[in-house]
Amino acid sequence: MKLLHTADLHLGKIVNSVSMLPDQRYILEQITAIIEKEQIDGIILAGDLYDRAIPQVEAVNLLNDILFQWNVKKQLPIFAISGNHDSADRLSFGSAWYENHQFYMAGKLTAEINPIPFMDSEIWLIPFHEPAVLRDLTGDKTIHSYENAMQKIVQQIKQKWNPAKCQIFVGHAFISGGIPSDSERQLSIGHVDRISTDCLADFTYTALGHLHHPHAINHPTIFYSGSPLKYSFSEVNDRKSVRIVEFSGVKLKKVREIPLKPKRDLRIIEGTLEELTTEIAENPNDYLQVNLTDQGALVDPMGKLRQFYPNILHLERTTAILSEGKPETFTEVLKKEDIPLFAQFFEYASGQVLTEEQKEKMQLILNEVNREAKDI
Structure with a gap:
């Protein structure tokens, strides 16, 4: 069995007032090519399909197009959940009859959690949820944290799962020790949103969404796919990819990364205004943060730079860091x-x-x- 694991599409994302929809369509077509080449048996979408609870029409149309292509045209099963950016109710719409086409969408958490039998596996779809949601569903007043909630869910799963089957968990959560980025929405104040790896360690494979760094954690069976595109300048050094997960019978055989090449990369370049406008940087059409090192006053630096770099998203003036002394009153x-x-x-x-x-x-x-x- 071979699955493709991706997450955090954030369709409709706007970065510094620029819509990412054309770039998202481009990268989804690239993922489609990977699906064809790898001869995938199924696709996991681990949350944050949209960037906002009420997505714009263009984002809805893009998701509709890609799901139709993957699920209807290629007849591939899709195992999807909602993330913290999605509207659980909106994504749940139609889920009852989607299953006739092997499109399994878990938008809202339910009191009864059942697996999806697939080949030699059982797949458990756990959409993003606040601890209070599970507390209301179960009546368990001891649930006050994301860790409590996940322990309760996994306990219920283990009572039902077939130990002779490969157990695959699909979730959208913040694992303790994970590396965050600026483009992720905080789940809660402080660190009460963290979940330990111990909760999920007994699954054959755990497919996660939420953290955008593909190597946000290091674990033999728990993986983030990372977002397919860079959505903040804190991600400039990330190498975006999708994960190909292979199983041999009921055992995890191999997890591979296949890199994605964006239409326009998101990068930071630095230099003086004269340097950057006389010696043009590589790939000038990329989405750029420009750090100018000039010391004196500048007249319309953005206008001059845009003649050579049309997709500047952010401009900064860098200065030497002064040594910290005693603050003055x-x-x-x-x-x-x-x-x-x-x-x-x-x-x-x-x-x-x-x-x-x-x-x-x-x-x-x-x-x-x-x-x-x-x-x-």
Whole structure:
């Protein structure tokens, strides 16, 4: 048995006011090519199909197109759950008759959890849920954390599972020790959203969504697929991929990564305005954060850069990091003379120390301003 595991499509995602839909369609077509080449038996979608609870029409149409292609045209079973960005009710719509085409969608958590028999396996679909949801479903007042909730769910699963079958868990959660990124929505305040690997260690394979880094955790049977695209500049060093999971009978045989190549990468480049506009950086059409290292004032840097890099998402001015000293009170600052105060500001803004020549010029300017002020 061979499955493809992916998650966190976030269809309809907008990054710095730019829609990712064209790039998402491109990467989904690439995943389709992988499905064909690898001769996959089934597809796992571990949550966050959409980026928002009420997705725009274009995002809905894209998901409809890709699911039709995978499930109807290629007649592949799909095992999908909702994530914390999705609307559980909206994704649950039609799930009862989807199953006639082997499209299994778990949008909402239910009190009764049953497996989906598939080849030599049992697949357990556990959509994202708040602990309070399970507490209401079960009446168990001891459930106050994500860890409590997951322990309760796994306990119920183990009472039902067939030990002679391969056990596959599909979930959307934050595993303790996982590496987060800026594009993930926090599940809760603090660390109460964390779940231990011990909860899921007895499954043959655990397919997770939520964390966008494909190597967010290191475990022999618990894996995040990561998002298929970079959605924040904290992910610039990630190598996005899908996971191919192979089983031999009821045992996990191999987990492979197949890298994905985006239409436009998301990268950070750095240099002076002159450097970046005379020696054009590689792949100038990528989505870029530009860090300018110029020290002086610049006139319309974004306009000049966009002539060469049309997809700049963010522009920053970098300055040298100043050494931290004892913080000054407002009263102490007011006691400073004009030139020392300006020199302190200049060093903070530019990262450079004001020269004696610059101090003399600044003093002449201040003298002139003071004379004019007296004449008023």
